[in-house]
Amino acid sequence: MAKHIFVTGGVSSSLGKGLTASSLGRLLKSRGLKVTMQKLDPYINVDPGTLNPFEHGEVFVTDDGGETDLDLGHYERFVDESLHRDSNATAGSIYQSVIAKERRGSYLGRTVQVIPHVTDEIKDRIRRLATEDVDVVITEVGGTVGDIEILPFLEAIRQFRKDVGRQNVCYIHVTLVPYLGPSGEQKTKPTQHSVTELRSRGIQPDVIICRSDRSISAGLKRKVSLLCDVPVQAVVSCTDSPNIYEIPISLHEEGLDDYVCELLGFDADEHPIDLSAWATLVRRVESAERPVRVGLIGKYVNLPDAYLSVVEALRHGGFVQGVKVEIDWIQAEEVEGLLGAGRLADLDGIVIPGGFGERGVEGKIAAATYAREAAVPCLGLCLGLQVMVIEYARNVTGLAQANSREFDASSPHLVIDLMDEQREVVDMGGTMRLGLFPAKLMPGSAVAAAYGAELVYERHRHRFEVNPRYRSRLEAGGLVCSGVSPDDRLVEYVELPGHPFWVGTQAHPEFRSRPDHPHPLFVALVAAAADRAEGRLPHLIDVSEVS
Numbered sequence: 182m183a184k185h186i187f188v189t190g191g192v193s194s195s196l197g198k199g200l201t202a203s204s205l206g207r208l209l210k211s212r213g214l215k216v217t218m219q220k221l222d223p224y225i226n227v228d229p230g231t232l233n234p235f236e237h238g239e240v241f242v243t244d245d246g247g248e249t250d251l252d253l254g255h256y257e258r259f260v261d262e263s264l265h266r267d268s269n270a271t272a273g274s275i276y277q278s279v280i281a282k283e284r285r286g287s288y289l290g291r292t293v294q295v296i297p298h299v300t301d302e303i304k305d306r307i308r309r310l311a312t313e314d315v316d317v318v319i320t321e322v323g324g325t326v327g328d329i330e331i332l333p334f335l336e337a338i339r340q341f342r343k344d345v346g347r348q349n350v351c352y353i354h355v356t357l358v359p360y361l362g363p364s365g366e367q368k369t370k371p372t373q374h375s376v377t378e379l380r381s382r383g384i385q386p387d388v389i390i391c392r393s394d395r396s397i398s399a400g401l402k403r404k405v406s407l408l409c410d411v412p413v414q415a416v417v418s419c420t421d422s423p424n425i426y427e428i429p430i431s432l433h434e435e436g437l438d439d440y441v442c443e444l445l446g447f448d449a450d451e452h453p454i455d456l457s458a459w460a461t462l463v464r465r466v467e468s469a470e471r472p473v474r475v476g477l478i479g480k481y482v483n484l485p486d487a488y489l490s491v492v493e494a495l496r497h498g499g500f501v502q503g504v505k506v507e508i509d510w511i512q513a514e515e516v517e518g519l520l521g522a523g524r525l526a527d528l529d530g531i532v533i534p535g536g537f538g539e540r541g542v543e544g545k546i547a548a549a550t551y552a553r554e555a556a557v558p559c560l561g562l563c564l565g566l567q568v569m570v571i572e573y574a575r576n577v578t579g580l581a582q583a584n585s586r587e588f589d590a591s592s593p594h595l596v597i598d599l600m601d602e603q604r605e606v607v608d609m610g611g612t613m614r615l616g617l618f619p620a621k622l623m624p625g626s627a628v629a630a631a632y633g634a635e636l637v638y639e640r641h642r643h644r645f646e647v648n649p650r651y652r653s654r655l656e657a658g659g660l661v662c663s664g665v666s667p668d669d670r671l672v673e674y675v676e677l678p679g680h681p682f683w684v685g686t687q688a689h690p691e692f693r694s695r696p697d698h699p700h701p702l703f704v705a706l707v708a709a710a711a712d713r714a715e716g717r718l719p720h721l722i723d724v725s726e727v728s
């Protein structure tokens with residue numbers, strides 16, 4: 182029977198609860214246990230698909246087309262397992278199921294209440310993940326203890342212990358231990374309060390993970406242990422880390438996985454830990470030295486979480502080859518002005534990420550043109566491919582007014598459009614292409630070389646496609662559609678022969694990149710960018726010698 186770990190957060194949001202949970206997932210997996218993870222989100226949206234990235238960061242897409250919280254991206258990257266739409270449940274989706282059952286008459290006329298009906302539904306979502314082959318389910322409860330919306334979730338996880346037995350459940354509370362400059366002290370009071378709040382809901386934490394900008398002393402651990410009624414080895418220090426992939430190692434050094442295994446009755450001798458592969462990875466991240474500057478042309482550059490998986494995939498693509506990717510966040514709307522001022526000249530590579538809506542699109546198109554003309558390696562992701570196609574149509578094939586139906590439905594050349602059957606569907610929500618789709622790659626193309634395969638699967642999340650009516654014209658103009666759907670209807674990849682790397686994909690490859698299996702397209706982009714950076718070096722040396 183699967184064991185359950187519940188992770189709650191106290192004091193403040195953005196404590197890195199997701200990273201902490203993921204890191205524990207990695208540690209347990211490194212002990213040979215089969216781990217799966219889940220996020221319960223107390224907000225009312227049915228899924229994060231419609232949430233503004235400004236507020237919630239990126240929407241992470243699973244193989245089965247679930248639009249989920251970005252923490253699932255951390256889970257996948259750390260635990261190296263593909264999750265599913267069921268791995269994320271919001272209050273909205275839970276209420277939706279309960280209300281649907283009520284409408285069907287499944288409650289036989291009884292009054293439908295938070296306890297037991299909503300809590301039963303929450304428990305059902307947790308139980309669904311505890312399949313035969315799983316040893317441990319780690320469930321992170323979003324939000325902070327003390328929030329109004331979180332109450333049904335706390336009640337459900339409290340009941341869960343009784344349902345499956347005390348020995349099968351472990352509660353981990355992640356809290357903040359702030360350092361107060363003026364008094365020069367780390368304070369445990371907020372932790373005490375949040376543990377008191379958790380207890381008032383009937384949950385006594387088994388483990389308290391103290392997040393802080395500096396490590397927690399033995400004395401402070403004893404204090405937390407005394408006041409929060411947990412053994413001292415259950416108080417774990419987790420300090421801010423510049424390299425997130427180091428967190429599992431530091432939590433292991435704090436004894437977290439040993440203690441959790443003991444609590445859940447996993448025999449440490451039967452499940453010895455092997456962290457050598459992960460430690461090698463961490464060393465690789467830290468020893469990556471060759472700097473490469475990649476411009477990320479985005480709409481939400483003030484909120485890097487909006488492009489979390491893209492940034493991680495770039496880093497993975499870098500450290501596997503000893504390259505340290507430095508991201509230059511470029512506001513899409515400013516690209517034209519920056520180009521005029523020559524301010525993009527020091528970029529070694531460009532990424533044009535996905536996005537929705539018209540704002541900033543012309544800047545992204547200008548960036549694609551610049552990359553093409555100046556031979557700067559460039560990778561377009563989803564909307565990125567679409568703007569590459571628009572730029573090529575406008576500037577190379579003579580369709581000066583080419584556009585996408587998303588931005589200008591009156592354009593005479595809709596090179597990016599809805600497919601005919603989609604246009605008939607009125608409800609836009611229903612027309613999105615979501616989840617894993619196959620693509621055939623053209624032998625000898627840059628993408629086939631990067632993947633080392635001719636049939637690949639990637640995750641998608643978009644409505645618009647390259648318009649098949651313009652494909653032959655674009656191809657006649659030199660654009661190579663180097664990957665297509667197996668039925669040849671949809672363009673999945675475009676590229677430009679003779680360019681160091683100018684590749685667009687209709688998919689979101691960033692969602693499948695893992696630190697230990699970096700995604701081939703990001704590896705190829707970073708390799709091309711590193712070549713450019715190094716190619717420039719002699720030139721720079723010449724200049725300095727002259728001056």
Ligand code: GLN
Nearest residue numbers: 535536563564643644645
């Ligand atoms: N807005 C574009 C579409 O819907 C691209 C979406 C994306 O980049 N995820 O087709």
